[in-house]
Amino acid sequence: xxxxxxxxxxxxKKFNYYSxxxxxxxxxxxxxxxxGQWLTESYTVPVEKLTEEEIQxxxxxxxxxxxxxxxxHHH
Numbered sequence: 001x002x003x004x005x006x007x008x009x010x011x012x013k014k015f016n017y018y019s020x021x022x023x024x025x026x027x028x029x030x031x032x033x034x035x036g037q038w039l040t041e042s043y044t045v046p047v048e049k050l051t052e053e054e055i056q057x058x059x060x061x062x063x064x065x066x067x068x069x070x071x072x073h074h075h
Contacts, residue, residue: 010034 004017010030017023025031037043050058 001016002018005014006017006024007014008024008026008030010025010033013026015026020026022028022031025034
């Protein structure tokens, strides 16, 4: 079996990457703890405040994309 020593992102324990079915975590417990962090939105991506102009541009792009999708479904 291949060997690759890695550190569990949750508990920091060292383990062989290829021996864990829960990789990149060492165990199901650590995998579920991480999943719980995502589901409760404990992990967030920092977002900068958008300007009014940027918001307007994004809304227009979304509107155009939705209009294109509508055309595809009606033909």
